[in-house]
Amino acid sequence: MKQHSLSRRLSTTIFGVIAVTVAVSMVAVEVFVNDVEDTIRGLELKLDAEYFTQQISEPTFQTWKTGRLDVYFLPEDSPESMLPKHLLNRPVGYSNEIEFDGVTKILNVEKVAQPPGRLYVSEDITIMENRETLIQIVLLSLAAGLMLVGLFVSKFASAHLLKPLKTLTNDVLATEPGASMERLSRNYRHQEFNQIADAFNRFLSAMEAVLEREKSFVKLASHELRTPLAVILGALDVLEQRQTLSEADQKTVKRIRKATRTMREDTEMLLSIARGQPERGDSDRIDVVSAIGEIISDIKDLDPAFCGRTVFHHDRDHVILNSDPALVRMIIRNLLQNALGHTEANVHIAVADQTLRIQDFGKGLGKSVIENISAASRPGTRKLDQSSFGLLIVQLACERLNWGFQVEKSDAEGTVFLVLMKDLVS
Missing domain, CATH: 1.10.287 (Helix Hairpins)
Structure with missing residues (x-):
């Protein structure tokens, strides 16, 4: 399973909280400011429309201009072509921002009852829009600054919060x-x-x-x-x-x-x-070929069913190791007995250089036993209740000698054990 750093996770969480808080705050400020602006503009334009409605005396096309307002009254029967281009095709009740020729205006179209017609009230808000853009840039810069500060705060906070945990961890490891x-x-x-x-x-x-x-x-x-x-x-x-x-x-x-x-x-x-x-330190020279021959002879006396079922293959007459003779014999004897006890067919044992190979033709090992032998190289992973006593002795003896021990194959056609020996003399 992939491992993750608690420090990194904590700093990421703190930074995420800060980032979300900043983002929500910025959005809330933007929404609030826009709502206030829209409300103020709506009220101002409504009051302006009421004022200019009172100034209409005749059912004729009329215009008024002030420093910030452009007002047009279009009688009911008059064509829209009399209006400026940016006011064309604007229905009664229209209220929105319009942009043209680099200018931004907010436009309200009101219906006039007497004399009948439409009143167009537009306010130039170009300066305000530019100012709003500047405010947005400032807010984004402020948000970026807060995010940068949040990054350092998250790192510092996670280090501060995890310091006692790291101290405890070091004490446990020590x-x-x-x-x-x-x-x-x-x-x-x-x-x-x-x-x-x-x-x-x-x-x-x-x-x-x-x-x-x-x-x-x-x-x-x-x-x-x-x-x-x-x-x-x-x-x-x-x-x-x-x-x-x-x-x-x-x-x-x-x-x-x-x-x-x-x-x-x-x-x-x-x-x-x-x-x-620790290791006893009583290493001695042992001839593996000779030892296997003696063990095969001894095993015949244990059970008549074992007699004549061991096939020994070796390219050399002598394979000399400088090792613990008792442990070497223990490994060979237990592997042979285990193989002979799990099959009625012959068992083959072969020695080549520093490799000992034992093959039987039984029904194979259980999955848990294979996994347990494979896990022996990882300290603390062996389950003693999932190994036979003979194989457990072999595992312990191989660990003692720092030899390799593995299952090369195990299925319905049989099992092959490999022992990787060390300390070869000749």
């Missing part, structure tokens, strides 16, 4: 996540910002309580998971020391010991991830 987080101060001048600070502080307290509970749970789980694994390994040592096992039993004990050690490594790694600890 809060570093951890077991003990610094609380926001309540020194804001406005009550609303102090209320936001209080709400954020309560949220931090709740988060610390959740983190403390998780820390306690992980600590307890660490003890509870390590103990039975140590007991199993100890029991295997006792069995071997008795030297009473047959050759077949010794092979079985060896498989149990190997699986137990693998489980212990996985447990240590998962607990480390759960605690949010």
